[in-house]
Amino acid sequence: MDINDLYKVKDKQNFYRDPVSKAIIINDEEKRNAYLTQRDIAMKQKLNEIKVNNDINNIKSELDDIKSVLTELITIIKQNKE
Numbered sequence: 001m002d003i004n005d006l007y008k009v010k011d012k013q014n015f016y017r018d019p020v021s022k023a024i025i026i027n028d029e030e031k032r033n034a035y036l037t038q039r040d041i042a043m044k045q046k047l048n049e050i051k052v053n054n055d056i057n058n059i060k061s062e063l064d065d066i067k068s069v070l071t072e073l074i075t076i077i078k079q080n081k082e
Helices: 031-082
Strands: 013-018 025-028
Touching: 025 031
Parallel strands: none
Antiparallel strands: 013 025
16 A cells, blocks of 8 residues: 555644555654554553452452351361360
8 A cells, every 4th residue: 555545644743544444554663663662561561450450369269268267267166165
């Protein structure tokens, strides 16, 4: 596709829109690389958030298991005292 086949994006230098796919095309290598870097950083942050949330949920589940075991032990100890 030739740059002449694209539409210029208003108020954005070196940004063009593909009339067929409606995709935005950046015709500036430096801006493109900056965008890709920023996108990668955002994706890594999101993946890290998901991992942290999963870790927190696993810890909550393990604490619930420990609480259940301790409750059972206390019940057994109370029954043996009687």
